[in-house]
Amino acid sequence: MRLSLRLHAVFTASAALLLLSACGGGGAGGAAAAAGPPVSGGILNLSMSQDPLCLDPHAISSDVEQIFGRIQFDNLIYLDSKGNPSPWLATSWQISPDGKTYTFRLRKGVTFSDGVAFNADAVKVNFQQMLNPATRSPLAGPYIAPYQYSKVIDDDTLEVHLSRPYSPFLNVLAQGWLGMESPKAIQQDTPAQLCEKPIGSGPFVLTNYTKNQSVTFTKRQGYDWAPSTFNHSGAAYLAGINVSWVGQDSVRYNSLASGQYQATGYVPAQNAAAVKANPNLSFSNIDRIGWPFALDYNTSRAPFNDIDLRRAFTASLNVPAIVQTIGFGQRQQATGFLDRTTQYYDPTAKMPGFDRALANRLLDQAGWTGRDAAGYRTKDGKELLVEFPVTQTATISPVYDLVQAQAKQAGFHVDVKPLPLAQMTTVRYGGDYDLSSGVWHTNTPDVLYIKYATFSIPTPNRLGQNAAHLSDPQLDTWLEQARETTDPATLKKLYGQAQHRLIDLAPGVPIYDNSVLWAVSKSVHGVITDTSHGTPVFTYAWIKE
Amino acid sequence: MSALAETAAAVPGTVARRVTLRPGRILAGLFLTAIVVAALVPALLAPQDPLAISTDGAFLHPGAAHLLGTDESGRDTLSRMIYGARPSLIMGLGATAIGVAGGTLLGLIAGLGNRITEGAVMRLIDVVLSVPELLLALVVITLLGTGVSNALFAVGFAAIPAYARIVRAQAHIVRRATYVEAAGTLGIRRVTVIWRHVLPNAVRPVLVLATIGIGGAIGAGASLSFLGLGAKPPAAEWGDMLSIGMQYISNDWLLAAIPGAAVTLTVLSVTVLGRELRRRSEGRTGR
């Protein structure tokens, strides 16, 4: 039962301070005292990496929604500092003994920015929209897949029925992608219109959206329903937030350093040292809940259907060196298949380390004893080939080069193939690869079910995230059982067993814990760190030079 | 994409007379010789393996161990620059060969065919010419996928229409030349006439132009790699190196500057020598 958001930079605050810790220097109390009382007004200029081209949180999977969700929308649930569900628009809830019925009591007096009241019916319409095929929801819908139907008891009470017990339900309800939208807009607008101008009940209102250029949010007058854990009420201090999309790392860093923006998401790791040295900027590096940046072995075909070859490949990689090189000292090496900040993370489930001798021994034993002209191992005249298709971008992460070069030392031929997104997706879901890489951020240890349950293997009918194609009945049982209980002791045991089992099965190589690198101008105060996503929340931020 | 610029500037006989000073030509010749040697036997010049990573030797400044420093994965920048010569020259020569071959074929068909054939070919060329070269290359890459060979084909394909126009114009001139008409009246077979007389005379000016086009093709290929559509990551390729170097420009600007200088100087040298060749072929001598 611990959730320690590790803050590496300026502020190493206690959990209480964390909630209102100003990215703008020091803990909340100290900074607030130094900067004086909060000032109303002013526009925050924020640069982000990539426009999702649609701002309806239910219709996209872009991580932009982790920030925009808190700017424009409110959720039923907010996680407290320990990672447990706490009230937001839902003031209380009851779970039936069979774990299949949730009864929510809703907050009164909440309205959407189009004037429509928030009530039980609004929540029902939102759930239906997330699951409506026309919405094409890539994330919100699948996250509430066990949802069956809702019964409106009265204006402030909603009974939600699930098809099977699903204990992560409350957690996912706290994620940015599951923010509540105006039921009137959902019912009247087409999906395309909702993408352009979704309507929420949050502290800011979307007032202008020019694709690939900018998004403008304006303060919502009369907002008064922030999560109680913020220890603060009333409308926002900022008059508005202007967001610009700046895709190139170097340009994003330089425009921040030159003062064009007061905050940026995704500081390039290579510029972190310069940001830290900049007297006008505060830097924060916040670990995220979920599955770390890792490599997945495709366990459904040769060579990695053989566990010894998986172990050999893992042993051939000097992960600490890789993390040091690509992370510029900003990334923490992952220890296992859950990020450290995840509830029920078990530090004793540790991946074995770099051991080239072991890698060579395992490969020799498996019969890969020949060598071809390029120095790659062969067996019966066949090269030890590992196909590694990656998404093509103008600048490809050096991690692929490093993996390729290190695995070559043990005799693996890693063929890194950059593919356009469309082809990459086809390849990924068609299972036509030996290695794949990525992160999966969600706010619950149920991420292990998403990544490794047999149910999550991609099929022609369902595009699951089990890229390793791992299918282990024992693991499935534990992960299913975890979905059926809310008892912390049982969950700790089940997730602990699952993490150890994964180390034994070696379905991949965890590389580094996923973290968000943020930089905010020191003139910005009162920034809150989100408990689900580790991203900054600007609800009660304010600017004072 | 300066291949088209060169052809556009050169077609109507608007050739710049004074181009550079003599030392320029000598320097260009020397630089290009070095590039050709680097392309043929890179191991001879490169001090180290261009792909050898070193996780504790990233972003080293120029020094005795690494004359031009190291990149984000600790690879030797000088060695990568030297190994980058081969893909660039292959791109320049290969794409130009495709452009010239395709252009000559289409141009001869148009220039020597009947009115209908000529009309059809020229309309096709008009259609393709109405799309800018880079967009055309992007379409070809979308069709074939990314990678060095596809980028090479894309750049070559995009250059075909410009060459086709020139060959057609030349074919028209040659066809009406007295010696060709004479050959015709003497009863020599048409194919023989085309092969012996029309082709060489129509193609010679194109070949001269093509030497300049090689420079343009090198630049175009590097552009595609810069956009992430050409060479694969660990390979030493100038456009790719520049694109990656740009991400680390605040850490070490040399990583972007070196490949940028390499590609620019190569294109420049090719152009200088190409223009000299053109000047000589047109019977003019340097000042």
Next chain:
Amino acid sequence: MRTGSLLRRIGFRLLAGVGVLWGAATLSFIALHVTAGDAALATVAGQGANPTEAVLRAVRHDYGLDQPIYVQYLRYLGRLVRGDLGQSYQQRIPVAKAIAEQLGPTVQLAVAAALVAVLLAVGVALLTARRRPWIGSLSSGVELVLTSTPTFVLGLLLLIVFSFKTRLLPVSGNQGLASLILPTFTLALPIAAVLAQVLRTELEEVLEQPFIVTVRSRGMRDVAVRVRHALRHSLVQVVTMSGYVIGSLLGGAVITETLFVRQGVGQLMLNGVTNKDIPMVLGIVVFASVVYVVVNLLVDIGYTVIDPRLVTR
């Protein structure tokens, strides 16, 4: 008679233009439909997506991807005639709307770059034609370097010097004139160099003409001779290069917009290519053809009107 033949010429040109457009549409349609990759997947299954099969079926049906290819082609042509370029897979809005949204910044950049290029070229050519040899050599040397520098190298150089190092000009964005300066020069300088070369050669030939000698002998000053007489004759050459200029502007926009992180049609194109947004890529290619055809038509009509001798040629 003259008006008649002029109209006929314009009519013929229009027809040829329509033919070019039809050809461009057909070729790009064929080309992009052969590409591998499932567009429906790409639409919903970006990074971190988890869509169900029902969602995928809905997408394929919406975009007619489940129809035979010739039906898709005919539908495409039909819509094209009505000015409808189709629906973008990725952005879920009409392609024409997407282009319209992104067009402003690109037009701004292209017009600014064209102006700068022409002004620079004319200025440099006027100042350097038939001057002392070293002036000509120097300016053609600079021009040579500029035409040989790939756009992305030139842009990067300008970025480093004026933005990253000295912070004189903003790095990115579409806001304000200041953010337009670097992209404009990146796009304009190579074009200016090519135009200047052509223009100077032309000017030098004109300046050797007998009528110039006559004008000079009447005591007209050098500046006046250059601007009033020589320039007019040589500008025709610039006009004939409009096709090259448009091509360079549109092609260069892809790289310039990427480098400077500017909004615009070039970015839209690159995004479309990487995401296999078929209607988007087709739409932009057809749009580029339209621009090319229209500008060439205007130029053609323009100098047919100015110089009627061309009609009879």
